[in-house]
Amino acid sequence: MRTYKQLLLANQAWATELTDERADFFAQQTAGQCPEFLWIGSSDSRVSPEQMTQTPPGDMLLHRNMANLVKHDDHNLMALIEHAVTTLKVRHIIVCGHYGCVGSTAAVTGTATGSMAAWLDTARQVYEDHREDIDAQDGQEARVNRFVEVNVRDQLVNLARTAPVQQAFAAGAELFLHGWVYDIRDGLIRPMMEIDAATPLDAVPRPERVLLTTEERIAAGDEVLVAATTR
Numbered sequence: 001m002r003t004y005k006q007l008l009l010a011n012q013a014w015a016t017e018l019t020d021e022r023a024d025f026f027a028q029q030t031a032g033q034c035p036e037f038l039w040i041g042s043s044d045s046r047v048s049p050e051q052m053t054q055t056p057p058g059d060m061l062l063h064r065n066m067a068n069l070v071k072h073d074d075h076n077l078m079a080l081i082e083h084a085v086t087t088l089k090v091r092h093i094i095v096c097g098h099y100g101c102v103g104s105t106a107a108v109t110g111t112a113t114g115s116m117a118a119w120l121d122t123a124r125q126v127y128e129d130h131r132e133d134i135d136a137q138d139g140q141e142a143r144v145n146r147f148v149e150v151n152v153r154d155q156l157v158n159l160a161r162t163a164p165v166q167q168a169f170a171a172g173a174e175l176f177l178h179g180w181v182y183d184i185r186d187g188l189i190r191p192m193m194e195i196d197a198a199t200p201l202d203a204v205p206r207p208e209r210v211l212l213t214t215e216e217r218i219a220a221g222d223e224v225l226v227a228a229t230t231r
Contacts, residue, residue: 033058038084040077040159041096042068042103046184049096061090066116067103067123067151068095070158078162085164091174095156096189097148098182099211104148108134126151133206145211152179153193157204160195169197181211186224
């Protein structure tokens with residue numbers, strides 16, 4: 001178990017490594033930022049966007065919340081989208097869900113209480129809107145996986161309907177919205193869909209399944225999961 005002191009020591013080592021490679025690294029950071037990406041993803045501790053995409057500081061804006069929701073009454077996120085699109089002119093916004101999402105599981109099972117339940121009201125609506133598709137899956141793992149996928153789809157559409165994105169589309173800005181899922185079982189990101197200015201938002205289809213169950217992947221001979229089950 002790492003203590004908080006180990007976090008501070010790791011920070012010192014990280015800063016030293018960067019300045020050893022490039023003495024003016026942090027001086028350049030103070031000159032401002034010009035990121036190409038805005039990432040909207042989960043708060044889960046197992047999902048580290050900068051690390052898993054090897055993105056250096058200054059190249060990606062981050063917003064993380066439970067179940068990677070895009071709520072129009074979330075002023076924190078709305079302010080960031082406005083800043084990213086209008087001021088920083090990011091070209092790509094990514095909404096990324098992930099396998100094993102606690103918020104997604106709670107949305108499907110209806111087990112959330114208190115503040116978690118209040119936050120997940122949007123997620124519960126996603127479940128209701130796609131209930132037939134989700135409930136048709138075989139077993140809870142498959143149902144949660146399917147929720148993760150359609151939730152990314154719905155949040156991407158919510159993102160596309162925000163005022164800053166609509167204004168950027170209307171102005172002809174180069175802006176692309178990406179719907180991805182991250183599989184913590186093998187560390188790989190699986191792209192599902194993309195929205196741009198030409199996409200009719202009332203006709204965005206549900207994505208194809210990309211998060212197979214563990215049983216399905218083992219049956220297909222997935223080397224990572226087969227090895228994990230035979231240790």
